[in-house]
Amino acid sequence: MNLPATSKVSFGGDYNPAQWPEEVWKEDYRLFDAARIDTVTLGVFDWALTQPGPQVYDFSVLDRIVERATAEGRGICLATGTGAHPAWLARAHPEVTRTDFEGRRHRFGQRHNSCPNSPVFRRLSAEMARRVARRYAGNPSIVAWHVGNEYGGACYCDLCAAAFRDWLRARYGTLDALNAAWYTTFWSHTLGDWEEIEAPSALTEHWRGPNHTAFQGITLDYLRFMSDAMLTNFRDELAAIRESSPDVPVTTNFMGMYRPIDYHRWAAHLDFVSWDNYPPDDHSPWWMALAHDLMRGLKDGQPFWLMEQTPSYTASRDVNPLKRPGVMRLWSWQAVAHGADAVLFFQLRASRGACEKYHGAVIGHAGRPDTRVFREVAQLGAELERLGPTVLGARTPARVALLFDWDSWWALEISDGPSRHLRYQQIVVAYHRAVWEAGADVDVVPVTADLSRYDVVVAPALHMLKGDLPRRLEEVAERGGSVVTTFLSGRVDENDHAFLMDVPGPLGPLMGIRVDEWDAREPEVVNPVHLQGSDSPVEVESRLLFELVIPQGAEVVGTYRADFYAGTPAVTRNTFGAGDGWYVAAGLDQEGVSWVVRRVLDRHDLVGPYADVPNLETAVRVAPDGTRLLFLLHHGDEPAETTARSGGVDLLSGDRVTRGEPIRLGPRAVLVLRETG
Numbered sequence: 001m002n003l004p005a006t007s008k009v010s011f012g013g014d015y016n017p018a019q020w021p022e023e024v025w026k027e028d029y030r031l032f033d034a035a036r037i038d039t040v041t042l043g044v045f046d047w048a049l050t051q052p053g054p055q056v057y058d059f060s061v062l063d064r065i066v067e068r069a070t071a072e073g074r075g076i077c078l079a080t081g082t083g084a085h086p087a088w089l090a091r092a093h094p095e096v097t098r099t100d101f102e103g104r105r106h107r108f109g110q111r112h113n114s115c116p117n118s119p120v121f122r123r124l125s126a127e128m129a130r131r132v133a134r135r136y137a138g139n140p141s142i143v144a145w146h147v148g149n150e151y152g153g154a155c156y157c158d159l160c161a162a163a164f165r166d167w168l169r170a171r172y173g174t175l176d177a178l179n180a181a182w183y184t185t186f187w188s189h190t191l192g193d194w195e196e197i198e199a200p201s202a203l204t205e206h207w208r209g210p211n212h213t214a215f216q217g218i219t220l221d222y223l224r225f226m227s228d229a230m231l232t233n234f235r236d237e238l239a240a241i242r243e244s245s246p247d248v249p250v251t252t253n254f255m256g257m258y259r260p261i262d263y264h265r266w267a268a269h270l271d272f273v274s275w276d277n278y279p280p281d282d283h284s285p286w287w288m289a290l291a292h293d294l295m296r297g298l299k300d301g302q303p304f305w306l307m308e309q310t311p312s313y314t315a316s317r318d319v320n321p322l323k324r325p326g327v328m329r330l331w332s333w334q335a336v337a338h339g340a341d342a343v344l345f346f347q348l349r350a351s352r353g354a355c356e357k358y359h360g361a362v363i364g365h366a367g368r369p370d371t372r373v374f375r376e377v378a379q380l381g382a383e384l385e386r387l388g389p390t391v392l393g394a395r396t397p398a399r400v401a402l403l404f405d406w407d408s409w410w411a412l413e414i415s416d417g418p419s420r421h422l423r424y425q426q427i428v429v430a431y432h433r434a435v436w437e438a439g440a441d442v443d444v445v446p447v448t449a450d451l452s453r454y455d456v457v458v459a460p461a462l463h464m465l466k467g468d469l470p471r472r473l474e475e476v477a478e479r480g481g482s483v484v485t486t487f488l489s490g491r492v493d494e495n496d497h498a499f500l501m502d503v504p505g506p507l508g509p510l511m512g513i514r515v516d517e518w519d520a521r522e523p524e525v526v527n528p529v530h531l532q533g534s535d536s537p538v539e540v541e542s543r544l545l546f547e548l549v550i551p552q553g554a555e556v557v558g559t560y561r562a563d564f565y566a567g568t569p570a571v572t573r574n575t576f577g578a579g580d581g582w583y584v585a586a587g588l589d590q591e592g593v594s595w596v597v598r599r600v601l602d603r604h605d606l607v608g609p610y611a612d613v614p615n616l617e618t619a620v621r622v623a624p625d626g627t628r629l630l631f632l633l634h635h636g637d638e639p640a641e642t643t644a645r646s647g648g649v650d651l652l653s654g655d656r657v658t659r660g661e662p663i664r665l666g667p668r669a670v671l672v673l674r675e676t677g
Helices: 024-033 060-071 087-092 121-135 156-174 174-180 216-241 263-269 286-298 327-337 372-387 405-414 424-437 469-478 505-511 590-603
Strands: 011-014 039-042 075-081 141-144 275-276 302-309 340-345 398-404 441-447 454-461 482-486 513-520 527-531 538-551 554-559 569-576 580-582 586-588 616-622 628-636 640-644 648-649 662-665 670-676
Touching: 011 302, 024 060, 024 372, 039 060, 060 075, 060 327, 075 302, 075 327, 087 121, 087 405, 121 216, 156 174, 156 216, 174 372, 216 263, 216 405, 263 405, 263 482, 286 302, 286 327, 286 424, 286 441, 286 616, 327 340, 327 372, 327 616, 327 628, 327 662, 327 670, 340 372, 398 424, 405 424, 405 662, 424 454, 424 482, 424 590, 441 586, 454 590, 469 482, 469 569, 469 580, 482 505, 482 590, 505 513, 505 569, 505 580, 505 590, 513 569, 527 569, 527 586, 538 554, 538 569, 538 590, 569 586, 586 590, 628 662
Parallel strands: 011 039, 011 340, 039 075, 075 141, 275 302, 302 340, 398 441, 398 454, 454 482, 482 580
Antiparallel strands: 513 538, 527 538, 527 554, 538 586, 554 569, 569 580, 616 628, 628 670, 640 662, 648 670
């Protein structure tokens, strides 16, 4: 199954006309025309509307909504409506609501409030998907099916406990294997019967919270299990849709770097990836670049859909800043630059009530077309229309891979020791940012990915090593590539058991080092690191964790400057075959991380031609016909000028760019250069 069949980058978003009188719909579509909005996502939370009672289905309102969108010539991404269950379902079957870690059964309310292992929820949500698909499958305007909405959360009820035991039987086969994996000889926790396995809760002695436990194997498996349980919910609805709609692509909206769900385990079951981009702040474009690259990497580089973003501000944070003029357009083009074949918003018209009435929208409460936000959306719509089909299906020709692993994320952060201040995501962001700032295209891929096409593999905090990954990393170096990894890598196997060998475990030969000790300190403690390269030496800061490295053939590139281990290695490089392995033993600051990564990229001539221009992001996509598109994204607030390193035509303005000639970039400027020559 491929991406939705569209003639251009899809443009539009979530539309909930059931919230307003039908006379408003006509005006909405007039405004959609003005903004070039060609795609609407319908019915995401319509379960209570379409099934108002246990045996009652009423599609009359949704029929009119779909008919109007079809008559107006819009592409439709039609949802199954199961993002939240209706009140009658919770009243009739209280077991469908979730139980939290403290053991409290939730009542009706919230959104992520359905137990994924409730047989009633599974049956009725699949039936809703079946009926929606059966009713609308023949409509040619439907370009995609949208299952659920932003899956997430966790449940700790008795139904989940029973399902967990079944999941464990399937995974381990025998109690002996489970006891070995969980290391239950510790604290006399050996299990003699499957029914002795307790669901995680604040009441079980070996749990101290949903993120820390004395038995990390149990915690790790419950995280895996809950991710799989919600995947089963998705697959239930997918199978129901396929009964009447075998050919229309199916997706659900992911949430980028979302800790509770292992999207790598989900990716094969989606026809295409889509995700919702709500960054943690309004000044970290590298964070969004990493999330886009991660989403693109879920299906081996296939383009994705940007299913949601706000055109102006969110409403779910303590503070919800407004996107400055030009930012929405810039961030939308950044998504396209990193692989998006759709740019969609939440929401198209502002909700009148409830918690999202202050969430940004293309059309505000007054329905005006002359607001700044609407004008910027209309400008973007006109540009995407001008771009046409040029970018559809285009791929990123990356020679750098960054490994992202949910198991390592979970295992690292549920461990007691060496430091609870360490955050996997922050470590990964720092190394991806270093590649991003150097202007090198990068694929963010799972640890199971084929690494043969990459010259550089960056594997920060690769805490857990599974399968043949150590050997495949060695093969990268043997053929002349470079592998970069960091502190706390190569520590545990897939059961979260420490390797009975020198740290960094099976990575030791590639890195040419061993680590006998490590030191963790409070966040305010700094140990300077002296980095020495072919150019002038630099001194950077390191925090949180400091491994004490003993070279076993590796050359020393950086040394600690303080404490009893001053003068010992903090950064090393080891020759391995025709390539090398780099090990960063300390929590370097961004300057230090960038220094290391830039030297690795330099060796392979992978530093981008615009890497010296502040605030200028570049990305390349190559279309199926071989057309090479270079995106120049200027994140600065002030104008900038640089020299064109290649020639072509800017597809947004129509201007010709000549190699060697000046390029003038206004604040938050975007160029989409179809390169020639």
